[in-house]
Amino acid sequence: MTPFEFRSKVRNGQFREPTAGHCGDFAQANLVIVAKAYADDFFRFCFLNPKSCPVLAVGEPGQWDMAAIGTDIDIRTDVPGYYVYRDGRMVEERTSLQEIWQPDFVVFAIGCSFSFKQMLIQAGIRLRHIEQQKNVAMYRTNIKNKTAGPFGGDMVVSMRPMTAAYAIKAIQITSRFPAIHGAPVHIGNPAEIGIGDIDRPDFGDAVSILPNELPVFWACGVTPQEAIRTACLPIAITHKPGYMLVTDIPNSTLAVF
Numbered sequence: 285m286t287p288f289e290f291r292s293k294v295r296n297g298q299f300r301e302p303t304a305g306h307c308g309d310f311a312q313a314n315l316v317i318v319a320k321a322y323a324d325d326f327f328r329f330c331f332l333n334p335k336s337c338p339v340l341a342v343g344e345p346g347q348w349d350m351a352a353i354g355t356d357i358d359i360r361t362d363v364p365g366y367y368v369y370r371d372g373r374m375v376e377e378r379t380s381l382q383e384i385w386q387p388d389f390v391v392f393a394i395g396c397s398f399s400f401k402q403m404l405i406q407a408g409i410r411l412r413h414i415e416q417q418k419n420v421a422m423y424r425t426n427i428k429n430k431t432a433g434p435f436g437g438d439m440v441v442s443m444r445p446m447t448a449a450y451a452i453k454a455i456q457i458t459s460r461f462p463a464i465h466g467a468p469v470h471i472g473n474p475a476e477i478g479i480g481d482i483d484r485p486d487f488g489d490a491v492s493i494l495p496n497e498l499p500v501f502w503a504c505g506v507t508p509q510e511a512i513r514t515a516c517l518p519i520a521i522t523h524k525p526g527y528m529l530v531t532d533i534p535n536s537t538l539a540v541f
Contacts, residue, residue, distance in 0.1 A: 287530045288355050291362040294530075300364050300379065302419040302488075302526035308402035311464065311535050312528035313340055313353065313393040314505030315363055316512070317381075317521040320345045323390040325433025329511060330392065332430035336439055336507035338463045340533065343391035348381075350391060354532040359391050365524030367509065372516035374509075377524060389521075394505045395464040396528050397442050399535050403457050409450045418489035419526035420444070422504050426478025427469070429511060437510035440486070441469060441477070441501040445493040451500050458502070463538040470501040477501065487525040 285293075287310045293299040303312055318326050323345075330337035341352045348359040360381040368376040368384070378384075398420075401411060413420045420442045427439040446454060451471055459467035474482045482499060483490050487506055493499055512520045523529065 287532050290530050291354070291357065294364050295358060295361045297379070303364065303528040303530060304398050304401060304420060304526065305414050307530045309535060311340065311531045311533040311538060312396040312398040313531050314396050314508070315359070315366075315521070315523040315529055316392040316394060316508045317359070317389050318392075318517060319386065319519065320388040320390050322433070322515070322517055326392065326435055326508075328432035329429070329435040329508075330394070332432055333439075333507065334462065335465060335469060335503035336429070336505065338395035338465065339392060340395050340463065340531070341393040345390055346387040347391065348385065350393065353393055357529075359529070360385055363523050363527060363529050365527035367522045367524050369509075369512050369520045369522070370518065372513045381521060386519075393529065393531070394508065395538070396505050397465045397502045398528055399464040399538070400458050400461055402535065404454055407453055407457055409446065409454055412445055412491040413489065416491055418491060420488050421485035421491055422487035422506055422525055423474070423479045423501075424486045424510065429507065434515035434517070435511040437507070437514040438478075439469070440504040440506040440510055442488075442504040443482070443485070443499050443501050445491065445497040446500050447497055451498055454500060460539045461535075462540060464535070465503045465505070468500050468502050472498050474499055474501075
């Protein structure tokens, strides 16, 4: 299935699940939508926190089609699930933004670690959340974001359990892809980054960690949602964690040699 065909299924209501494992050769994107009055500050926030917020594209005010990242994209309908925030609180989940779209909305498409899933699998690295058909486990941490205007908060990370040998291989692979979060930010003891219970993720689903495995943590594109919570904007919209926008960007074009 092509990314266009996949987005068409989402748009038509035929797909409402996490997007990990779909259109594996193409980049998936986290989504942040803020009013134009806050767009410059949020762009600076992304610039200051590139591990969590690697920007793939930014729209013009009111623009819901983004040709830079895909053919016939409609940001209002092509994501399987959206969160709506008001005054810093997530108040609503939606499957379409058409009824609440504003002419001053600015869209940010941010790189996602789902994009390097295929590369890890091709290297022989097993991904438990894919095998168990779950959403990836995501956690709030005590790693402070650099602030810009009202945006701050703490980093969110995604976790994949791996043996030490596979963790080294994963570092080598993902470090070449800073546009999709790059290398891990932490390996090992979750308490060192403020995670109290590895079996209770803040977002996504818990997965088992075998005795010979280490938890490997990558910066996560859910981090902007924590920044939105602290900013307390009148309205902001994001993807539902794990429910991404599939783009037409080949993952191979994002490599840095």
